[in-house]
Amino acid sequence: MSQAEHQERLMQVLIGPHISEKSTRLAESDNQVVFKVRRDATRQEIRKAVELLFEVDVKAVTVANVKGKVKRFGAQRGRRQDWKKAYVRLAEGQDIDFLGAE
Numbered sequence: 001m002s003q004a005e006h007q008e009r010l011m012q013v014l015i016g017p018h019i020s021e022k023s024t025r026l027a028e029s030d031n032q033v034v035f036k037v038r039r040d041a042t043r044q045e046i047r048k049a050v051e052l053l054f055e056v057d058v059k060a061v062t063v064a065n066v067k068g069k070v071k072r073f074g075a076q077r078g079r080r081q082d083w084k085k086a087y088v089r090l091a092e093g094q095d096i097d098f099l100g101a102e
Helices: 003-013 021-029 043-054
Strands: 014-017 032-037 058-066 070-073 076-079 083-090
Touching: 003 043, 014 043, 021 032, 032 043, 043 058, 043 083
Parallel strands: none
Antiparallel strands: 014 032, 032 083, 058 083, 070 076
């Protein structure tokens, strides 16, 4: 894989931030950020992507596979897609601001 292909792959690893009560609490107390990531992403790819896109130092990455919920649509049963989330612990003094407010 060439350097350009590798950079392009890293740009596609992160899908977006995962905002919930738990992720907000982690951001305030433990200096962690939660991202929704591609299902085939590895810990090393997630670490490099966060460091590349946000220019921060990553201390640790933990991933969790989330199973899609079974839902009903009237008489029909359906299922939401499975997805993967990454808990990214940042080094002390580092911060990611998604709103861009200063």
